[in-house]
Amino acid sequence: MKVTADLKKEKDLWADQADLAQRVDCIDCFHKGGGFLRVRMFLCPICGHKRCPKATNHRLKCTGSNEPGQKGSMYE
Numbered sequence: 001m002k003v004t005a006d007l008k009k010e011k012d013l014w015a016d017q018a019d020l021a022q023r024v025d026c027i028d029c030f031h032k033g034g035g036f037l038r039v040r041m042f043l044c045p046i047c048g049h050k051r052c053p054k055a056t057n058h059r060l061k062c063t064g065s066n067e068p069g070q071k072g073s074m075y076e
């Protein structure tokens with residue numbers, strides 16, 4: 001029974017995190033809203049690249065690039 005309860009809790013947690021992820025536009029907002037699980041991939045709303053700094057923080061400027069190691073991006 002304990003395993004079932006834990007699974008239920010974990011499912012609720014994932015549902016909460018997924019719901020939060022739907023409501024925010026970037027990783028920064030997700031973390032500030034209490035998100036910590038990687039329930040979805042955040043992409044820049046303008047260029048659609050995950051390594052664009054805007055995907056990490058909407059206050060950063062869209063570079064239109066998916067190059068690794070961009071300033072402000074949490075992706076390498």
Ligand SMILES: [Zn+2]
Binds near residue numbers: 024027028057
């Ligand atoms: Zn944001």
Ligand SMILES: [Zn+2]
Binds near residue numbers: 044049
């Ligand atoms: Zn972009």
